[in-house]
Amino acid sequence: xxxxxxxxxxxxxxxxxxxxxxxxxxxxxxxxxxxxxxxxxxxxxxxxxxxxxxxxxxxxxxxxxxxxxxxxxxxxxxxxxxxxxxxxxxxxxxxxxxxxxxxxxxxxxxxxxxxxxxxxxxxxxxxxxxxxxxxxxxxxxxxxxxxxxxxxxxxxxxxxxxxxxxxxxxxxxxxxxxxxxxxxxxxxxxxxxxxxxxxxxxxxxxxxxxxxxxxxxxxxxxxxxxxxxxxxxxxxxxxxxxxxxxxxxxxxxxxxxxxxxxxxxxxxxxxxxxxxxxxxxxxxxxxxxxxxxxxxxxxxxxxxxxxxxxxxxxxxxxxxx
Amino acid sequence: xxxxxxxxxxxxxxxxxxxxxxxxxxxxxxxxxxxxxxxxxxxxxxxxxxxxxxxxxxxxxxxxxxxxxxxxxxxxxxxxxxxxxxxxxxxxxxxxxxxxxxxxxxxxxxxxxxxxxxxxxxxxxxxxxxxxxxxxxxxxxxxxxxxxxxxxxxxxxxxxxxxxxxxxxxxxxxxxxxxxxxxxxxxxxxxxxxxxxxxxxxxxxxxxxxxxxxxxxxxxxxxxxxxxxxxxxxxxxxxxxxxxxxxxxxxxxxxxxxxxxxxxxxxxxxxxxxxxxxxxxxxxxxxxxxxxxxxxxxxxxxxxxxxxxxxxxxxxxxxxx
Numbered sequence: 170x171x172x173x174x175x176x177x178x179x180x181x182x183x184x185x186x187x188x189x190x191x192x193x194x195x196x197x198x199x200x201x202x203x204x205x206x207x208x209x210x211x212x213x214x215x216x217x218x219x220x221x222x223x224x225x226x227x228x229x230x231x232x233x234x235x236x237x238x239x240x241x242x243x244x245x246x247x248x249x250x251x252x253x254x255x256x257x258x259x260x261x262x263x264x265x266x267x268x269x270x271x272x273x274x275x276x277x278x279x280x281x282x283x284x285x286x287x288x289x290x291x292x293x294x295x296x297x298x299x300x301x302x303x304x305x306x307x308x309x310x311x312x313x314x315x316x317x318x319x320x321x322x323x324x325x326x327x328x329x330x331x332x333x334x335x336x337x338x339x340x341x342x343x344x345x346x347x348x349x350x351x352x353x354x355x356x357x358x359x360x361x362x363x364x365x366x367x368x369x370x371x372x373x374x375x376x377x378x379x380x381x382x383x384x385x386x387x388x389x390x391x392x393x394x395x396x397x398x399x400x401x402x403x404x405x406x407x408x409x410x411x412x413x414x415x416x417x418x419x420x421x422x423x424x425x426x427x428x429x430x431x432x433x434x435x436x437x438x439x440x441x442x443x444x445x446x447x448x449x450x451x452x453x454x455x456x457x458x459x460x461x462x463x464x465x466x467x468x469x470x471x472x473x474x475x476x477x478x479x480x481x482x483x484x485x486x487x488x489x490x
Numbered sequence: 491x492x493x494x495x496x497x498x499x500x501x502x503x504x505x506x507x508x509x510x511x512x513x514x515x516x517x518x519x520x521x522x523x524x525x526x527x528x529x530x531x532x533x534x535x536x537x538x539x540x541x542x543x544x545x546x547x548x549x550x551x552x553x554x555x556x557x558x559x560x561x562x563x564x565x566x567x568x569x570x571x572x573x574x575x576x577x578x579x580x581x582x583x584x585x586x587x588x589x590x591x592x593x594x595x596x597x598x599x600x601x602x603x604x605x606x607x608x609x610x611x612x613x614x615x616x617x618x619x620x621x622x623x624x625x626x627x628x629x630x631x632x633x634x635x636x637x638x639x640x641x642x643x644x645x646x647x648x649x650x651x652x653x654x655x656x657x658x659x660x661x662x663x664x665x666x667x668x669x670x671x672x673x674x675x676x677x678x679x680x681x682x683x684x685x686x687x688x689x690x691x692x693x694x695x696x697x698x699x700x701x702x703x704x705x706x707x708x709x710x711x712x713x714x715x716x717x718x719x720x721x722x723x724x725x726x727x728x729x730x731x732x733x734x735x736x737x738x739x740x741x742x743x744x745x746x747x748x749x750x751x752x753x754x755x756x757x758x759x760x761x762x763x764x765x766x767x768x769x770x771x772x773x774x775x776x777x778x779x780x781x782x783x784x785x786x787x788x789x790x791x792x793x794x795x796x797x798x799x800x801x802x803x804x805x806x807x808x809x810x811x
Contacts (some may be wrong), residue, residue, distance in 0.1 A: 231581065247664075260552065262579035274578070284567040289684040384761055408759075415762040421558075433653065438729075438759070440705055441736040 174204035186311040212321035228280035229462060230271065232287055239434055239453060240286075246456030247284075254464050256282070269294035277483020282463045285309065285317075288355055292316055305466035307459070308419045309479075310360060318466060321452055324356050331403040331431050331449050333373075338490055340401035340429050341373045346409050349381045357405055360433075364403055376404070380409065387416035394422055400429065401490070407409045407432035409438045410446055414489065429490040444488030452481035504517035509622035513588045513667040548577045548784060549601035551592065553608055560774060561607075561754055564763035567777030579605070586617035590615035599620035603784045606630065606638075609676055613637055627778070630800075632680060640797045641775055641786060645677050649684020651803040652724040652752050652770050653696075659811055661722035661750050662694045667730050670702045678726055681754075685724055699723070701730065708737035715743055721750065722811070726787075728760045731767055735810065765809035 176197060183193055184201040185377035232240065232327040248258045272294030275283055283303050288416070288420055293317040295306050306317040311320040328345070334341055345364050347357045352373030365375050376399060380386055394417060404410035417424055424430050424444060432439055432448040439446035466472055492499040504514055505522040521619030549765035553561065569579045582596055593615030596604060604624050616627050616637040619749060627638040634640040649666070656664055666685050668678045686696050697720060701707055715738060725731035738745055745751050745765055751765055753769040760767035775798070787793055 251581065257598075258583035259582035259599070260583065262573065262581065278580075311626065328606060382758065385757065411759065411762060437703065437705065 175202045176201060190368035224279055224281050225256050225376060226278065226280040227251055227258050227282045227284060228278060229260050229284045229286065230274050230275065231260045237449075239451060243453040243456055246457055247376050247428055248456070250457040250460035251463065254460055256460075256463070269297065271299045271435065276303070279303075281305070281467055282461065283307070284459070290314055290317070303379060304470035305463050305468075309454075311355075313474075313476050316474065318462065318474045320459065320479045321476060322480045323478065324480070325363035325366065326480065327433055327449050327451065327482045328360035328365075328403065330484055331360070331368045331433065332364035332367025334425075334447070334449075334484040334486070335401040335403065335429060335431060336367065336371060336373060338401070338429055341371075342376070342399045342401070343368065343373060344376045344378045344397065344399040344402035346378050346380050346402065346405040346413065348387075348409060349403055353405075360403070360405065364446070380405075380413070381420060382409065382412060384412070387412045388419065389391075391416035391420040391422065394420060394428070400427070401431070402428060403431045403433075405433065407434045407436040407446060408446055410448070410489075411438060414442060414446070415489055425489050431484075431490050439487070442489070447487045448485050450479035450483045450485050451481075452479075453478040493672050497522060508575045523568045545600055545602050546577050547599065548572055548579050548603045548605060549596050549599060550579060550581050550605045551596065551608065552581045552583055555719070556586065559708040559757060564774040564777055568780055569777070571778040571781030572784065575781055577781075578783070583766075590618065594620045597624070602626070603788055604628070605784065609633075609705045611635055611638070617647065625791035626784050628784060628787075632676075634795075634797050639783065639795045641780065641800045642797060644799065645680035645801070646684035646687065647801065648754055648770050648772065648803045649686075649724065650679035650688045651684075651805055652754065653658070653685035654679070654690025655768070655770075655807070655810065656722040656724065656750060656752060656803040657688065657692060657694060659746075659750055662692075663697070663720045664689065664694060665697045665699045665718065665720040665723035667699050667701050667723065667726040667734065669726055669730060670707075681724075696774060701726075701734070703730065703733060705733070705737070708733045709740065712737035712741040712743065715741060715749070721748070722752070723749060724752045724754075726754065728757040728767060728769055731769070731810075732759060732763060735763060735767070738795075746791070746810050752805075752811050755805055760808070763810070768808045768811035769806050771804045772808050773800075773804075775800040 171181045174181065180193060180197065181201055184198050185264070192277045251258050259278070261278070268289045269291055272290060276297050279302050281303065282305035283298050285306075285308045290308055292315035295314060298306050299316065307320065308314050308317045309320045309322055311324065312321060332343065343364060345361050347354075347361060361377060368375055376397060378390065380390060390413070402413065404413050410430055414424055414430055415429060417430070420430055431453065432446050435450040441447050462475070492502045495502065501514060501518065502522055505519050506513045512774050580599070580631035582599070589610045590612055593611060600623050602624065603715060604619055606627070606629045611629055613636035616635060619627050620637065628641065629635050629638045630643055632645065633642060653664065663684060666682050668682060689696055697718060699711065701711060711734070716732050723734065725734050731751055735745055735751055738749060738751070743749055751767070753767050754772065756769045756771040760769050783796070
């Protein structure tokens with residue numbers, strides 16, 4: 170390869186291993202890469218990371234809950250931004266692994282950075298990752314974890330905004346849908362707590378409504394709706410709101426006359442319903458900002474962990490509330 | 491660690507590197523693992539794969555299109571099944587990489603198996619992966635790729651089933667929605683071709699209807715609907731069908747009286763619409779079957795590549811068609 174590129178073997182090695190200690194001109198780099206390509210050479214990421222001491226891999230455990238369109242868009246942008254900064258994003262399948270146990274598994278791949286999209290990682294897990302060479306550990310959970318940079322996603326605030334809106338609309342007996350689907354309680358619990366916080370100091374009440382994402386379950390809930398005596402419901406998100414709206418309408422219950430209905434996520438489908446669905450619009454952090462935070466910390470791993478409040482909540486008032 | 495476990499250093503190394511050449515009893519293995527855990531030892535997957543010659547990593551590039559609930563369920567089951575067979579699944583972020591170029595990037599991680607969930611990988615890419623140590627390469631695309639095992643996903647058949655159903659219902663002027671969203675044409679083109687195949691030899695016509703997933707775009711299409719003279723439409727999937735149904739109803743067009751409407755995917759939301767949505771139910775391969783195929787090929791990489799037809803299509807007739 171050195172002969173084909175017209176450079177020394179040491180230069181080939183420096184270029185292919187991306188050594189930053191040695192300064193090599195851009196044209197030379199290009200010549201080496203072209204020669205490598207022509208010869209069908211595939212560098213070994215593992216070997217390269219062993220030599221360099223770290224990789225360019227950003228590991229991101231796959232979220233443990235089914236992802237919605239909001240998260241997909243955020244993740245696409247994050248991935249794109251990291252690839253422009255020359256990182257490779259791998260999503261680690263986390264089935265059956267939890268908390269610090271999961272961290273040990275991630276550490277085996279020797280990522281240079283780890284972004285954890287939900288809660289569960291503790292200070293021990295952060296330490297394991299750092300000992301294994303991760304320079305940046307960023308969590309996206311409800312609270313800060315010792316040793317890690319934190320994007321704090323405050324789902325209580327989603328519930329608080331929902332509760333405050335329904336109170337504003339003159340409602341006093343609020344139902345809150347809590348999905349029965351495995352894993353969603355990391356979001357639904359704080360949302361419920363947020364609604365409770367909103368009504369504190371008022372005469373309003375909050376009733377928890379467990380619900381499976383199935384037509385029959387919604388019909389059963391609608392059938393006993395009038396006995397619950399509710400005048401409003403925060404339905405967790407737009408998809409559950411759609412499910413419940415249909416069941417209430419089939420039962421002859423007027424939305425919003427008899428019961429106000431509020432979703433969350435601001436999906437297109439909410440505007441297709443009649444009445445049009447009111448919703449809590451969520452703003453996830455910009456993928457580009459997060460990519461830049463990761464890159465900054467990789468370059469200076471001694472930086473003091475930062476905590477950023479993200480996830481803006483804003484109610485979009487349409488016709489259902 | 492050897493002292494803590496009460497075994498020789500060689501035994502520790504054999505156990506931690508999972509060497510199969512040496513027979514070591516289960517209690518001894520357990521003692522070594524416990525000692526490793528107590529000492530906070532994290533094995534280095536890279537080093538381990540260098541020594542062993544291959545890893546337990548199954549690499550799966552992330553699909554290039556937003557995934558729906560169907561794919562999520564399939565992927566969860568696949569991941570679960572592979573983890574039970576002691577594989578680690580990593581999803582590789584494929585932004586900006588295409589075809590054989592992508593294969594080179596995947597090869598850097600030295601996965602023992604690669605599952606490609608969409609098309610784009612060619613025979614060259616398969617060869618690069620195999621040269622880099624991948625024992626199993628499985629593609630899930632419209633056709634077989636040389637050197638790889640193939641789960642053939644025939645989206646033409648989805649369109650053919652849709653077209654045949656609408657003909658059965660006495661319709662003759664069929665519209666087919668083709669989403670404008672980036673990336674979806676790998677599914678929408680063959681589905682359109684399938685509808686065309688269904689009408690071959692009849693007096694029915696097929697009209698292509700490009701559509702963005704936006705309320706305004708659907709309203710524009712509905713406004714010129716009567717000038718198109720269609721009596722049926724296959725709306726690509728249930729979400730586009732919902733979007734179009736609302737726009738047609740707002741325009742005073744009766745579904746199914748004036749226009750029959752058919753979705754695909756059989757999502758819950760289809761049953762929540764009025765009229766209830768007819769749909770093409772798709773059956774993805776079982777994650778467990780795919781996991782077992784991967785494991786079988788990893789154990790015997792010389793096995794002749796298999797081709798399996800997957801993706802069953804079956805029309806569920808409700809009220810909209």
